[in-house]
Every structure is written in structure tokens, then in C-alpha cells.
Amino acid sequence: QQPVQSPQAVILREGEDAVINCSSSKALYSVHWYRQKHGEAPIFLMILLKGGEQKGHDKISASFNEKKQQSSLYLTASQLSYSGTYFCGTERDLGNTPLVFGKGTRLSVIA
Amino acid sequence: ETGVTQTPRHLVMGMTNKKSLKCEQHLGHNAMYWYKQSAKKPLELMFVYNFKEQTENNSVPSRFSPECPNSSHLFLHLHTLQPEDSALYLCASSLSEPPGEQFFGPGTRLTVL
Numbered sequence: 001q002q003p004v005q006s007p008q009a010v011i012l013r014e015g016e017d018a019v020i021n022c023s024s025s026k027a028l029y030s031v032h033w034y035r036q037k038h039g040e041a042p043i044f045l046m047i048l049l050k051g052g053e054q055k056g057h058d059k060i061s062a063s064f065n066e067k068k069q070q071s072s073l074y075l076t077a078s079q080l081s082y083s084g085t086y087f088c089g090t091e092r093d094l095g096n097t098p099l100v101f102g103k104g105t106r107l108s109v110i111a
Numbered sequence: 112e113t114g115v116t117q118t119p120r121h122l123v124m125g126m127t128n129k130k131s132l133k134c135e136q137h138l139g140h141n142a143m144y145w146y147k148q149s150a151k152k153p154l155e156l157m158f159v160y161n162f163k164e165q166t167e168n169n170s171v172p173s174r175f176s177p178e179c180p181n182s183s184h185l186f187l188h189l190h191t192l193q194p195e196d197s198a199l200y201l202c203a204s205s206l207s208e209p210p211g212e213q214f215f216g217p218g219t220r221l222t223v224l
Contacts, residue, residue: 032213
């Protein structure tokens with residue numbers, strides 16, 4: 001039931017783009033994205049609900065493909081501050097199951 | 112103080128000790144969570160409380176005992192832990208109505224000797 005994230009790690013230069021994927025073998029109700037910097041608590045980025053919606057703020061956006069049960073997180077024109085580990089958390093049923101987190105994708109942005 | 116706070120931030124204990132972790136949220140949330148995060152593992156959900164009632168126990172060994180006296184406070188009582196229990200223990204809170212954004216505390220870094 002744990003979602004699968006890919007890639008496991010990625011290194012970018014400032015200004016480059018990246019895509020992080022989160023896939024599930026089960027039908028999902030929602031996908032949550034969090035970022036955790038080293039030594040800090042995870043910080044919420046966004047939630048996507050089934051129905052194939054797309055969300056974004058600043059240069060970070062995400063989509064949810066209900067047919068594939070896959071969510072993708074898009075980071076454009078990456079900044080040094082984007083470095084950290086990105087986790088997706090998936091929810092299968094409305095209000096009935098807690099989030100299950102993937103293993104995370106470690107993103108390093110270098111100058 | 113705002114957000115989710117956790118104390119202590121660091122804890123070293125022997126296998127025979129008894130200690131407690133404390134979590135407090137000032138966000139008016141009614142759901143609280145304990146997660147375990149170890150070096151190469153994802154966030155592992157341990158317990159969930161909704162309106163002070165435990166609604167999830169993710170097959171956690173009995174040496175971990177949660178307590179939720181009210182919607183703002185959550186404790187994790189520890190006894191006879193094993194070295195493999197060394198990890199970062201994160202507390203989070205959210206509104207019960209899904210899908211709810213979870214707010215995490217800074218965590219307690221636990222080392223079991």
C-alpha cells in the first residue's frame with residue numbers, strides 16, 4: 001500500500017527543472033506532498049484530490065492522474081531553497097484511512 | 112506559542128528506562144498523530160487520535176504507549192525500548208475532516224543505548 005516515489009534522488013543546478021512521481025497500485029482519494037529539510041519537520045506543500053486536478057504555487061506545481069493513480073510534482077527554475085526530501089502521502093478512502101507516505105525523493109539543488 | 116511543539120527535542124535512554132515524549136498543538140486541531148522516522152525509512156505512522164479517541168494503531172509494539180488527555184496534548188510513553196527504536200519521533204496534528212493538511216512538530220531525536 002505504500003506509494004512508490006521516483007526518482008530516489010536527484011541533483012539539479014539552479015534554474016533547472018525536476019519532476020518527482022508518486023504511484024500507487026490502489027485507487028486513491030487524495031495525494032499530499034510534503035518537503036522536509038535536513039533536521040527540520042516536514043512542511044505541507046499541497047493536496048490533490050481524485051478527479052485529476054492540478055495545483056501549484058510559485059514555481060512548484062503538481063498533478064494527479066486518476067487513471068494511472070499517479071501524482072507528479074513539478075519544480076521549475078529550481079532554487080537552492082528547494083533542496084530537501086520530498087514525500088508524497090496517499091489517502092485511499094475519504095476519512096477512513098490515514099496517510100501512507102512514500103520513501104521520499106532527495107532533491108539537491110547546487111549553484 | 113503557536114504551531115506544534117514537542118519536548119524534549121533530544122533524549123538518550125537505556126533499555127530499562129521509562130520516559131515520555133510530549134506533543135502540544137495550538138492550532139485548534141482535533142486529530143493528532145505519532146510518526147517514527149528512521150535513517151532510511153519513510154514516515155511510519157504509529158498512532159492516530161481523533162477527538163481524543165485512538166482510531167489507529169499501526170501494529171506498534173506495546174513498549175510504546177500513547178496517551179491523549181485532550182485535543183491539544185499527546186504523549187508517547189516509552190519503556191524497555193530496544194536500540195532499533197532509536198529514531199526521530201514526529202508528532203503532527205490536523206483537522207479531522209479529510210483531506211487535512213498535517214502540521215508537524217520539530218520531532219524528538221531518541222537514542223536507545
